[in-house]
Amino acid sequence: xxxxxxxxxxxxxxxxxxxxxxxxxxxxxxxxxxxxxxxxxxxxxxxxxxxxxxxxxxxxxxxxxxxxxxxxxxxxxxxxxxxxxxxxxxxxxxxxxxxxxxxxxxxxxxxxxxxxxxxxxxxxxxxxxxxxxxxxxxxxxxxxxxxxxxxxxxxxxxxxxxxxxxxxxxxxxxxxxxxxxxxxxxxxxxxxxxxxxxxxxxxxxxxxxxxxxxxxxxxxxxxxxxxxxxxxxxxxxxxxxxxxxxxxxxxxxxxxxxxxxxxxxxxxxxxxxxxxxxxxxxxxxxxxxxxxxxxxxxxxxxxxxxxxxxxxxxxxxxxxxxxxxxxxxxxxxxxxxxxxxxxxxxxxxxxxxxxxxxxxxxxxxxxxxxxxxxxx
Numbered sequence: 001x002x003x004x005x006x007x008x009x010x011x012x013x014x015x016x017x018x019x020x021x022x023x024x025x026x027x028x029x030x031x032x033x034x035x036x037x038x039x040x041x042x043x044x045x046x047x048x049x050x051x052x053x054x055x056x057x058x059x060x061x062x063x064x065x066x067x068x069x070x071x072x073x074x075x076x077x078x079x080x081x082x083x084x085x086x087x088x089x090x091x092x093x094x095x096x097x098x099x100x101x102x103x104x105x106x107x108x109x110x111x112x113x114x115x116x117x118x119x120x121x122x123x124x125x126x127x128x129x130x131x132x133x134x135x136x137x138x139x140x141x142x143x144x145x146x147x148x149x150x151x152x153x154x155x156x157x158x159x160x161x162x163x164x165x166x167x168x169x170x171x172x173x174x175x176x177x178x179x180x181x182x183x184x185x186x187x188x189x190x191x192x193x194x195x196x197x198x199x200x201x202x203x204x205x206x207x208x209x210x211x212x213x214x215x216x217x218x219x220x221x222x223x224x225x226x227x228x229x230x231x232x233x234x235x236x237x238x239x240x241x242x243x244x245x246x247x248x249x250x251x252x253x254x255x256x257x258x259x260x261x262x263x264x265x266x267x268x269x270x271x272x273x274x275x276x277x278x279x280x281x282x283x284x285x286x287x288x289x290x291x292x293x294x295x296x297x298x299x300x301x302x303x304x305x306x307x308x309x310x311x312x313x314x315x316x317x318x319x320x321x322x323x324x325x326x327x328x329x330x331x332x333x334x335x336x337x338x339x340x341x342x343x344x345x346x347x348x349x350x351x352x353x354x355x356x357x358x359x360x361x362x363x364x365x366x367x368x369x370x371x372x373x374x375x376x
Contacts (some may be wrong), residue, residue, distance in 0.1 A: 005178050005320035006169075007247040007356070007372050008034060012366035016217070017191040027194065031174075031370070034324055040167035040376065046160040049149065058157070060134050062115060062144070067106030076103065109137060127157050150310040168322070168330060169374040176373025177203050180213030182318070183226040193217030194370055216370030219363050224318050231317035232310045238290050239309065242302050252281030255297040315353040320371060323356050326363075331356065 008031060037040060041296030054063065070076030077096050084093035092099055113133060117125045127150045138145060146159045175181070180196035196213040198204050207213065216222060258272035267275070276282060285291040285298050302309065322332035333345075333352035360369070 001375065003177055003373055003375050004322065005181070006172070006372040007318070007320035007323045008370050008372055009324065009326045009359070009363060010034070010368040010370070011326050012218070012364050014370065016194060016293065018195075022192040022195075024185075024194065027174075027368075027370070031372070034328060035169070035172060035372070037328065038166050038168040038324075038330060040164060040170040042164045043162040044164050044165070046162055047165070048151075048158045050151075050156050050158045055127050055130045055157075057362055058130055058148075059132070060126065060137070061113060061130060064106050064110035067103045069099070071103035071107045093328055109133070127155065130269055131157065143176040166330070167376075169376050172372050172374045173198075174370060174372060175215035177205065177318075178371055178373055179204050179215060180207055180210055181221045181320075182214050182216060183218065183228070183230070184212050184214045185221050185223045188214075188217065191222045205260045217369065218365070219360070219367050219369060220365035222369060224360065228314040228317040231313045233309060235313040236306075237314035238298075239302060239306060241290050241299055242285070245281060247286070249280040249284045252279040252299050254300040254303060256300050275372050312353075315350070315357060318360065319353050322374075323359070325359060326367065331359075 008188045009028050010027075016024055017026065018024050051058065056260070067076070077099050078088075078090055078092035080095055081091050084091055094102070113125060113129070116129050117123060120126065120129070131148055131150055133147065133249070137143065138147075146161065148157045150161055152159055173195040174194065177198075179198040179201075193214045194216045196210055196215050199210050199213075206312060214222065248316040253276070255276055258267065258276045261267045262269050262272045281299065285294075291298050304312075322330060324330055331352065333348040
């Protein structure tokens, strides 16, 4: 599960004026309308989603044969923990005897599939064979795995999910962990900016002062250049600390170097992590407040020219991880996954930052931008 920022652009016609109690119903309604398309909770009309591979590759066929192998070889028995209800690969709430009986049940299905395949002219399973046996297994066991269907024209199997293919979030809030991301211009009016929420929550970002901090507002009253200057100052502070560590203990190799050696087969991933973390520079950085909890590799980060480093930070200061345009387009450099990990690359991120900054420059001064904390 991950939290990430989304910058939403809204038309200038949206009313963001707060009520006496501070509610902004016009803003909330507009955001609901724009973001609903990307909700993970929204079901859509069933659509065909074709499965990869052939009948022999189907997960259920593979499961029957894997369990048969375990039964024959006396393997695959998990540690017994009575009452355990999870899905860990090493722990089970079933006794060893019950697990052994389950393996036997799977073996019987695998043997049945082999007999069916041997009776076919092609001496292998067809999709119609697999679908028939899979449906019988589902009925007998009460399993709720998705039903699959056969496309005779292409000889492929498919499911009919109603899961929203455009899903990006399961809940969101304004500001959230990024409350006060923006800075209001000195001449702003209360009705034209979105004052920072979650200012003193347990998950609020640390800020020396909340004065003038906003979660968005009309473009002309959100000082984007001030946010860029702030990001540049912060990266230069980190750079000075980094260079102090280098001066004290010497340079080091970036994580990308060790990862390349893993991909080349020279190191295991465990050994690569060990060697990377044992470097004096990495240890020195871990002793600083600025780097000890960093997910990024500081050695990689500061391997570029300092002027390019600052320019990169300025470009990314106001773009957030993703953006939803006034036209309802979701723009992102990569797919967000669990635990804050995403598929974006440095190249895709920089291209995204250039695109979003250009889009922000094209907005009407009275249009609205707002930072959203999304969860997926």
